[in-house]
Amino acid sequence: MKLRKLIADTCEVFDKLSIEYALIGGYAAIVYDSPYITADIDFVVDADKVTLDLLKRLRDMGWNPTEEYSDAIELTAFGQFIHKDTGVVLHIFGDVPGFRIKEGVGLNKAKIEGYDVNVCSPEDYLIMRAAVWGDEDKQKAIVIVRAQGKNLNLDYLMKRAKEEKVTRRVKWLLGFQKIRKDG
């Protein structure tokens, strides 16, 4: 199965089960023009909506869990799967540092294999990197700041930074923002 179809079909499973979700991590960065390659597909889901039906549906798609998940809490604490044909790794989280599905958090759509995939905003991607803030997180956040330039919604970014208590880190990141000369 093609990777892009795998991503789209996985999102379709979330939608069919009415589980709100967002693509985060390296694949979200790719949507926002990151040149870095990643093997892991990471999703944050609305943990309250997850049942073990999700596990069954993912298994049916060829996603083999690396642990036996006996309930939805275990699954959303850290759900890890490896795809039987492609060897691609899937992670499902109920939340990660700096991000969870909640009111006021904006999601974007990206068309992958003809399917509208929910993706965290580039601003929330930066917040997540700022919340962890290792050397790799700084580097990856700078890439998105450079790639997105003036496209970043600074009001939303600073609102979210305040909520997640990473304002200083985000201000530091914005020092790398590329401002287009043409306005």
Place this chain on the structure above:
Amino acid sequence: MKYNIEKIDRKIEERKRIPLEKFIDVVEEMIRFKNEVKKIDSRHMRGI
């Protein structure tokens, strides 16, 4: 830590020339290649 902004910008510009779905195909090829290398390494470790 010093960040090589010129290099980052160059890579972003190259990336922007590739449509999203095409880039995901590139990622897929890289994953396949890495997995093949892992398989070969594992066979060597077992002396096959």
